Amino acid sequence: MARVTESEVMAALRALNDPGSGRDLVAAGLVQGLVVKDGNVQFVLEVDPAQGAKLEPLRQAAEQAVLALPGVTSATAILTAHRGAAPAARGAAPAHDHGHGHSHDHGHEHGKPAAAAQRPPLPGQPKAALPGIRSIIAVASGKGGVGKSTTATNLALALQAQGLKVGMLDADIYGPSQPRLMGLTGRPQSPDGKHIIPHKVAGVPVMSIGFLVAEDTAMIWRGPMVQSALMQMLRDVEWGPLDCLIVDLPPGTGDAQLTMAQQVPLTGAVIVSTPQDIALLDVKKSIAMFRKVDVPILGLVENMSVFVCPNCGHESHIFSHGGARAEAAKQDIAFLGEVPLDIKIRETSDAGKPIVLHYPDSPQAESYRRIARQVWAAAEAQLAGGTREGPKITMQ
Ligand code: ADP
Numbered sequence: 001m002a003r004v005t006e007s008e009v010m011a012a013l014r015a016l017n018d019p020g021s022g023r024d025l026v027a028a029g030l031v032q033g034l035v036v037k038d039g040n041v042q043f044v045l046e047v048d049p050a051q052g053a054k055l056e057p058l059r060q061a062a063e064q065a066v067l068a069l070p071g072v073t074s075a076t077a078i079l080t081a082h083r084g085a086a087p088a089a090r091g092a093a094p095a096h097d098h099g100h101g102h103s104h105d106h107g108h109e110h111g112k113p114a115a116a117a118q119r120p121p122l123p124g125q126p127k128a129a130l131p132g133i134r135s136i137i138a139v140a141s142g143k144g145g146v147g148k149s150t151t152a153t154n155l156a157l158a159l160q161a162q163g164l165k166v167g168m169l170d171a172d173i174y175g176p177s178q179p180r181l182m183g184l185t186g187r188p189q190s191p192d193g194k195h196i197i198p199h200k201v202a203g204v205p206v207m208s209i210g211f212l213v214a215e216d217t218a219m220i221w222r223g224p225m226v227q228s229a230l231m232q233m234l235r236d237v238e239w240g241p242l243d244c245l246i247v248d249l250p251p252g253t254g255d256a257q258l259t260m261a262q263q264v265p266l267t268g269a270v271i272v273s274t275p276q277d278i279a280l281l282d283v284k285k286s287i288a289m290f291r292k293v294d295v296p297i298l299g300l301v302e303n304m305s306v307f308v309c310p311n312c313g314h315e316s317h318i319f320s321h322g323g324a325r326a327e328a329a330k331q332d333i334a335f336l337g338e339v340p341l342d343i344k345i346r347e348t349s350d351a352g353k354p355i356v357l358h359y360p361d362s363p364q365a366e367s368y369r370r371i372a373r374q375v376w377a378a379a380e381a382q383l384a385g386g387t388r389e390g391p392k393i394t395m396q
Contacts, residue, residue, distance in 0.1 A: 004071040006036050009043070012065045016058065020051055025062065032225065039073035041066050042213055044080050044225060055079055056193035078212050080228045130234060132241045133167075135267040135379050137298065138260055140290070142282025144251040147303035148272040149177045150349040151339065152248040154365075155270070157356040158372035160204050164243040167198075168206045169233055171260055172250040173226050176210030183352025187211055196237045202357050207237045226255040227263070234264065244379065252282070253289045261293040267379050268298035270336065275305055278327045287331055298378040299334030300324060301371055304341035315340075334378060337371040340364065 010026055018028035025031050025045070034043040045062060047055050059077045066075035130136070139152035152168070160166040170178035179185060182201045188211055189197045198205035209229060239245065247266075250256050260266060269290045273283050278300070290297050302324035307316040328335040339345070345364050348355040356365045 002071050003039060004036060004041065004069050006034055008069055009034060009036060009041055009066055009072075012069055013043075013062060016061055016065055019055075019058070020048060025058075039071055040076075041072055041074065042076045042078075044078045046080050046225065046228075054193075056190070076213055078209075078229070080225055080232065130245075130265070133239060133245050134241075134243050135383055136245045136247060136264060137375065137379055138171075138247045138249050138257075138266050138269040138295070139272060140249045140257065140269050140286055141251045141272045142277060142280065142284075142286045144175075146251075146272055146274045146277060147339070147345075148251060149181055149248050150345065151270075151272045151301055151303055151368075151371075152246055153178065153181045153349070153354050154356040154368040155372050155375060156204055156246040157202060157354050158365075158369045159244055159246070159376060160202060161356065161360070161369065162372060162376065164376070165241060166204050167239045167242045167245040168204055169237075169245055169247045170206070170208030170210060171230055171233075171247050171256050173209050173229055173256055174250055176208045176213070178206055178208040178248055179210040180352055181349055181354065182206050183354075184211070194236060196233075198237050198239070201354075205237070205239055207233050209233070227259045230256060230259050231263065244376070253285055257289060258293070261290060261295050266295045267382050268296040270298050270301060270375055271333070272301045272303050273324065274303055275323050278302070278324045284331070287333065296382050297333045298375055298382070299336035300328040301336050302338040305338035307341045310343050334374075336374040336378070337367065339367050339371070 010031065013031050014024045014026045016025050017023070018025055018030055021028045030045045030047060032044045032046050035041070043062075045055070045059055056079065059079050062077045063075045066072055066077075139148055139155065141148035149170075149172070156166050156168045168178060168182070170176045172178075182199075184199045184201065184206060186199070188199055188207070191197070196207065198207045199211070200206065244267075247260060247264075249260060249269075261269075271283065271286055277283060287297060305324070308314070309316065324338070325335045342364055344359070344362065345355055348358055355362060356368050359365055
């Protein structure tokens with residue numbers, strides 16, 4: 001069967017009307033980030049925030065219209081409520097293919113005039129209040145493939161096992177991996193079309209763009225779209241009261257990291273690195289970014305530190321051991337602990353069976369729990385200090 005083309009998809013979407021402007025969806029500038037790959041079609045409908053919830057039927061109609069085209073095997077439309085979206089979309093800001101790659105160091109060069117209103121506030125400006133969420137901890141890394149997401153997953157589950165109420169937000173819009181690591185699939189329910197009821201693993205609510213978009217298809221996201229998608233995942237998901245929301249950031253220092261660092265009241269950031277990467281520029285850039293926007297760095301986790309032979313238990317220090325601790329000290333950040341390079345961690349992580357949950361008695365799970373205790377102690381210190389209250393003097 002012939003493969004569907006982008007222009008066929010656009011033509012199908014032209015048959016639908018935007019109730020707001022009375023124009024068709026394409027003319028109204030609502031259709032953004034179209035990706036057509038092997039019969040799988042994905043796009044974003046950028047709508048006025050005031051209209052957001054009401055447009056769920058339109059989103060569904062758009063999906064159905066595309067799905068009805070010959071050669072289409074799947075269609076996914078995502079609504080992003082976006083102030084000033086229509087003028088920006090009317091030809092001013094071209095979509096850039098960020099691909100699936102992991103260097104999104106493009107900052108805000110997409111900030112065309114209409115999009116400028118979407119820029120994050122400068123440091124010191126007010127951040128979004130997220131009632132019911134006591135603390136937000138970002139898990140970051142200088143580059144991809146160092147085990148940041150695996151660490152974030154196990155950290156969230158270890159904190160939950162510690163008795164805290166924990167949530168997981170996968171902020172990697174370009175390459176979401178939490179659905180796979182947590183062993184979750186399927187679009188979450190949204191009975192009112194506005195709030196999202198997140199999937200849960202061991203009581204931990206998990207939200208990821210990966211529940212809406214197929215993992216192997218790269219979406220095209222412009223800077224402002226990243227921001228609005230992230231803010232909606234934060235605000236519209238029924239997180240419930242949480243002691244701690246863990247945010248799995250994409251690697252590096254791009255739009256998503258800046259949005260989270262500048263618009264969300266982060267309690268702090270945990271930086272994950274492998275021993276051989278710790279001294280490299282990527283990690284230094286990540287540290288510098290958080291410092292620049294006044295996000296406390298809770299500390300550094302060294303992942304894939306020692307190799308424990310699965311047969312004999314012998315520990316091999318493939319990369320110079322202790323380097324991460326020394327480098328952390330050099331950069332004046334706390335060392336939160338280390339996780340071995342271990343086949344069981346890789347297998348469980350890739351099978352969607354996090355080791356902390358499925359093998360809680362293993363030494364690997366214990367290493368994550370140890371790190372979780374350190375992370376929470378550092379977060380609590382920030383929370384206590386963050387009230388900016390002077391010491392209370394009590395007269396006896
Ligand atoms: P990132 O989020 O930094 O891109 P991932 O968490 O996706 O990294 O991990 C990359 C790969 O490394 C995955 O296959 C994962 O299973 C594996 N991995 C992560 N941590 C470890 C570890 N400590 N030991 C062995 N494999 C690991």
